[in-house]
Every structure is written in structure tokens, then in C-alpha cells.
Amino acid sequence: MTYCLAINVNEGLVLCTDSRTNAGTDNVSVYSKMHNFVWPGERFFSLLSAGNLATTQAVVKKLNSDIAAALTPNLLSVNNMQEAADYLGMISTQVQKLHSTRDTGTTNFEATFIFAGQIAGQAPEVFMVYPQGNYIHESNEHPFLQIGEIKYGKPILDRVIKRDVFLERAARCALVSMNSTIRSNVTVGPPVELLIYERDSLTAGRRIYFNEDDPFARQLSEKWNEGLLMALQNLPRFDWEDANKDVGGQHRVVNFPSG
Amino acid sequence: MTYCLAINVNEGLVLCTDSRTNAGTDNVSVYSKMHNFVWPGERFFSLLSAGNLATTQAVVKKLNSDIAAALTPNLLSVNNMQEAADYLGMISTQVQKLHSTRDTGTTNFEATFIFAGQIAGQAPEVFMVYPQGNYIHESNEHPFLQIGEIKYGKPILDRVIKRDVFLERAARCALVSMNSTIRSNVTVGPPVELLIYERDSLTAGRRIYFNEDDPFARQLSEKWNEGLLMALQNLPRFDWEDANKDVGGQHRVVNFPSG
DSSP states (O other): OOEEEEEEETTEEEEEEOOEEESSTTOEEEOOOEEEEEETTTEEEEEEEEEOHHHHHHHHHHHHHHHHTTOSSOTTTOSSHHHHHHHHHHHHHHHHHHHHHHOSSOOOOOEEEEEEEEETTSOOEEEEEOTTSOEEEOOSSOOEEEEESOSTTHHHHHHHOOTTSOHHHHHHHHHHHHHHHHHHOTTSOSOEEEEEEETTOOSOOEEEEEOTTOHHHHHHHHHHHHHHHHHHHTSOOOTTSOTTTSOSOOSOOOOOTTO | OOEEEEEEETTEEEEEEOOEEESSTTOEEEOOOEEEEEETTTEEEEEEEEEOHHHHHHHHHHHHHHHHTTOSSOTTTOSSHHHHHHHHHHHHHHHHHHHHHHOSSOOOOOEEEEEEEEETTSOOEEEEEOTTSOEEEOOSSOOEEEEESOSTTHHHHHHHOOTTSOHHHHHHHHHHHHHHHHHHOTTSOSOEEEEEEETTOOSOOEEEEEOTTOHHHHHHHHHHHHHHHHHHHTSOOOTTSOTTTSOSOOSOOOOOTTO
């Protein structure tokens, strides 16, 4: 499985992915699930993918080869993010149909994408493109989109993410969401890729690659654990409870950068 | 859907359930999913259920009528928790088979149970009984079991719950786990039922019913939100960040006792 997440706040975009892929439980690999397309000063796109790896790789190849061959539409020719998402949906369904036609069994060739970006003079936007090729975008009420193993890491996003959250806080929140997912589900795993894109920068943004033993990721995990235990500590007591019982550090702080 | 949770710590048992049932999205009701069987000083059982409501109701009826009719096995005759779980598995599969035989369609009659309890002179135990009638119990490494919508509320349990956690802290943790699930998934809803059973008490335990507007549940939610924001606040900053930017209460504290 996979966990990918995109957040769109007033200050910019945060994109975060795990890197674990598997074809059966005994064929587990590491593949980047984040593909960026950048024309500095003009346009920035980031594609996050979940699902059939052959499909997502073929889609990325096609996105690149359409630009090289100047076929239209392509990521450089589209006039806005909606056109780009539509173009992506078209390619994705074409690839799936091709492989389905060749297939003699009932293989699942489906892939789901998060597609985020900004075109000069327009607002940053985030879309989720379904295997069927249609798509939705985030909203003011729900300024994030997730694909893959979305449930473990959703509560913290539901509680924290609003449009007015600082960009770096949104990024920390994304890392916490990813960390919780990695810890609770073995099909999601490091390295974690994080991209922080400042609105209107029209650059490649800050892309950070967190290995399993990355010191920053480890420190973040430890601090988050400490913070959760503190939060638990500060919850109201039941009326029959001895106020002096559940105090202090009952628990060890355990490292869990990688689950 | 449903979310039920049982925790077995050294000091006793914590059981927690939501109360939302639905047969289609336009037929949503409130039913208790916690059924307790208590013989003070002798034995205490608590049954939490997820799945087909007709099946779970029929199972509870049968558990009670077997006792009244002194049919063996019954909950009073079983010699240990394993026998009780096996008996429950047998009844559950019998009920499902009966309804499947009558069915002219492909209705899903499955139900999954958490079965917790203590028999005098023995240790408290918790089982999960699958629709197939087989069962697993919790372990020292994993002293909790969940059924239904288990993913949203799992990270906090994975981080906190160990055998040596105080009973009331485990209960607070269960409420947080439930609260996060209710907030992130509309198919899980209040009222929330919580039962705190002290080891060797062989009583009905403390059973608390939290309505949507319960002041304690509301306070717990607010304090948890505050604590999470504080935890987020205390996370390490990225090296390029202005240390003075993301400080103080950027976010309002929002009440969310019921999602």
C-alpha cells in the first residue's frame, strides 16, 4: 500500500509520500511516489501516486514524453490546473485500458493520483484523480487530500489543517500524519519524501528525503510522543480518581521513526 | 459501521463502544453495542458487537436464554474464557447459518465480537471472535483489540497502551481513540459507552454513558485538542525556519465531542 498526502494552505503546498511498494507480501521495494515537473518562474507540478506501479510509471513516462515530443495537450501547454488534471486522467485511463486489453486474467491496473501545482498568475491547486479518470479538488473546508492508507493519519489533519495554518506547521503536521501511519501499518514505510512549495515561488520548492534513521525525523517522532503523553496527562480525571495517581512519566519515550 | 475497543491492562479491563448503526445511509439508528453479563463475586463478561444487527441481537438473546433454560454450555457453565469464546463462536455461526439458509439473496449476516471478562480465580482476558466462529486473544505485546472502524483510533493506542498503563489512563486513551474516530468518520457516532472493570472486583464495573453533549466528554475533547496543538507547537523547526514564526495560539480550540 501507500500513503500520500497534499495540503493546500494560504502560504503554499505541502506534499508528503511514503516509499514502500509491494507486489505480494514477499516482494517489497522502495520506489519514489513523488514526481515533480518544474519550469522555474512558469509552472510547478507535483504528482503523487498510489496503486499499480506499472500504471503509475507508464503515466509518468507519458507525461514526460508528451512534453519532449511537443504533443498537445502536455503539462506545458495546459492553461490551468483543471486542464492538467483532466489530461492526467485521460493518460491514466488510456494506460489502464491498454493493459486491461492485453491481460488474460483479472489484474487490477488501477492507480489513483494526487496532482498539485501552480501555474504563473493562478492560484495553487490540488486535485485527486481517480482510476476512472475523473477528479475532485480540495476546498476551503477541507484543504487537504489523501490517497492510499488514509485513515490512520486523518484525525490529526482533521483537527489541525485549515487554510490559515503556517506552511511549516502544515508540513510538521503532514510528517506526524505519515509517522502515525507508518507506525500503525506495515505496508506504509520509509523513506518519507516531503515537499514544501511556497505560493508564487514557481520553483521546485524544498524537497526533503527522510531516511529511516534521519535525525530530524527521529527528533520529531520523539517530541511528538512526548507531546501526546503530556496531552494525555492533562486530560480531566474521572470523579472517583485519586488526583495523585496518574502523574509524571509513567511511560518511556520510545523512538519510532520507522514504525 | 461501528467502533468497539477493549483494553486489558494489569489493573483491569476497559471497554468502549460507539452506538451508531445503519442499514443504508438513510436508516441510521442508535443501539447499544455493549452487553454485560454479571454474577457478582463469580464472573463478569462484556460482549461488544460489530456487523449485522439482527445477528448480534439474536446472539445476545441466545446467550441469555441458554442461561435461563440451563442449557449447557452457557455463560455460567463455561470453565474459562476460552470455552466462553468458543461457545460464543458456535452460537454466532449457528445464527448466521440459519439466516443464510432462509435468505434468497446474498445478504451479509456476518458479525464480529469482542468478548472480555473474568471468571473468579482466573485472569481477565479479551477475545475477538470472527464471523467464522474462531477467535484470537490479546497479548502482552498488543494488549488491546478493536473491531469495526479501527484505523483512525489505532495510532494513539499503538503509542500508549502497554500492560502497565494505569486503568483510568487506559480509559482516557480509549475515549481519545473513540473521539478521533467519531470526528473522522460519520458512520461512527455517539452516545459512547465506556466500561471500566477493576481486576478481581467481579462486579459490573463502572459503566459510563456519554451523550453527545456530555460535559466530561466535551472537556476531554477540548483538553485533547489543546494538548495536540501544544505537541505540534513543540516539534522541532526546519533549519531554515524563523524560530519566532510558528508560536502561540495560531488555532482556535474547537469543540468536537460528537464529530
